[in-house]
Amino acid sequence: xxxxxKKKSKFRSAIxxxxxxxxxxxxxxxxFYPPFYxxxxxxxxxxxxxxxxxxxxxxxxAYVTVLEDLKVHFVDVGQGDCIILELPDGKNVLIDAGxxxxxxxxxxxxxxxxxxxxxxxxxxxxxxxxxxNMDKVLQNYEVKYVYRxxxxxxxxxxxxxxxxxxxxxxxxxSSVAYGDFLNCLKNETYTENxxxxxxxxxxxxxxxxxxxxxxxxxxxxxxxFDFLTxxxxxxxxxxxxxxxxxxxxxxxxxxxxxxxxxxxxxxxVAGDAEDEFVDFYKNVTDLDLDVDILKVxxxxxxxxxxxxxxxxVKPEHSVIQCGxxxxxxxPRQDTLDRxxxxxxxxxxxxxxxxxxLTIKSSGTFTFTPQIINPDNVLVGGEILYGNT
Numbered sequence: 001x002x003x004x005x006k007k008k009s010k011f012r013s014a015i016x017x018x019x020x021x022x023x024x025x026x027x028x029x030x031x032f033y034p035p036f037y038x039x040x041x042x043x044x045x046x047x048x049x050x051x052x053x054x055x056x057x058x059x060x061x062a063y064v065t066v067l068e069d070l071k072v073h074f075v076d077v078g079q080g081d082c083i084i085l086e087l088p089d090g091k092n093v094l095i096d097a098g099x100x101x102x103x104x105x106x107x108x109x110x111x112x113x114x115x116x117x118x119x120x121x122x123x124x125x126x127x128x129x130x131x132x133n134m135d136k137v138l139q140n141y142e143v144k145y146v147y148r149x150x151x152x153x154x155x156x157x158x159x160x161x162x163x164x165x166x167x168x169x170x171x172x173x174s175s176v177a178y179g180d181f182l183n184c185l186k187n188e189t190y191t192e193n194x195x196x197x198x199x200x201x202x203x204x205x206x207x208x209x210x211x212x213x214x215x216x217x218x219x220x221x222x223x224x225f226d227f228l229t230x231x232x233x234x235x236x237x238x239x240x241x242x243x244x245x246x247x248x249x250x251x252x253x254x255x256x257x258x259x260x261x262x263x264x265x266x267x268x269v270a271g272d273a274e275d276e277f278v279d280f281y282k283n284v285t286d287l288d289l290d291v292d293i294l295k296v297x298x299x300x301x302x303x304x305x306x307x308x309x310x311x312x313v314k315p316e317h318s319v320i321q322c323g324x325x326x327x328x329x330x331p332r333q334d335t336l337d338r339x340x341x342x343x344x345x346x347x348x349x350x351x352x353x354x355x356x357l358t359i360k361s362s363g364t365f366t367f368t369p370q371i372i373n374p375d376n377v378l379v380g381g382e383i384l385y386g387n388t
Contacts, residue, residue: 099132124263168239300331
């Protein structure tokens with residue numbers, strides 16, 4: 001028996017030595033070969049706060065007999081944001097809904113798009129010029145899934161369960177518009193295969209990406225929504241002091257064309273969403289953030305679209321959603337000057353009306369403004385562009 005015990009002891013010692021060698025080799029490989037470490041983090045879903053791209057989401061594949069163009073509608077809702085995407089797989093996305101004139105928005109949807117439902121709705125933040133019409137959208141269109149900011153409703157009109165109504169302590173919303181949206185979301189249903197289902201939702205973070213694939217004539221065409229901020233692991237950590245900074249900076253890609261959506265993200269002050277983006281992504285090497293089209297943040301406000309932000313995204317074209325002769329003097333001249341200095345052409349709802357961006361599977365795209373080539377568009381006394 002003694003001899004067998006010694007053999008077992010030697011065997012266990014050998015296993016221990018081998019395990020230690022493997023652990024040392026694993027640690028050394030992670031340390032001396034960063035791509036391997038990044039892959040391990042992706043597989044384990046770890047974010048240690050160091051610059052890296054997120055885990056890539058794989059979307060479902062839709063098989064089509066006709067490959068439609070992808071359309072992005074920058075709808076003129078006055079002083080507010082409203083963007084509709086018609087995807088080639090038949091799915092539709094709404095980003096914000098403006099504040100007033102829902103009848104005009106509804107008329108646009110029914111007459112200028114093929115939308116009869118929304119598969120995804122993204123509310124960037126709780127300000128009324130983004131959320132004001134959301135309750136009416138939910139009442140008039142079936143919505144399957146909603147991405148919402150981690151902002152708590154503190155008004156008196158509604159009472160929601162704590163699991164549904166959460167948010168940080170620095171910024172809350174008590175407005176009727178925000179409460180109406182949450183109430184409609186709580187009760188939203190849609191029909192699928194003859195079955196009534198409850199709409200889904202989540203508080204978005206940088207891990208809220210979603211994607212889709214289209215199969216056409218044995219070729220695969222993919223679109224991708226990449227949430228780049230908020231840069232936290234859990235939505236419970238989101239607690240911006242400024243309501244605008246809850247807006248996610250979101251990159252959308254299709255067939256080599258990249259569009260960045262920004263809501264009302266602010267910049268220039270530590271803790272602002274744009275600065276959070278710049279601080280994190282200025283050192284990221286495995287993600288191309290040079291975009292073709294930028295939806296300019298906060299209607300062209302002077303507190304957004306900083307030079308540091310533009311130096312990373314380098315937009316060739318910019319779209320500004322603002323109302324004609326608005327009380328905030330949006331867009332501001334210094335913001336326009338920064339865009340012009342980057343060589344970016346500028347489209348604006350206040351001068352062009354509704355703006356349609358069409359992206360083809362070939363990777364080409366065109367802008368079709370409602371008001372085509374306005375003569376001598378003036379802002380602050382300077383001609384920013386003639387023929388667009």
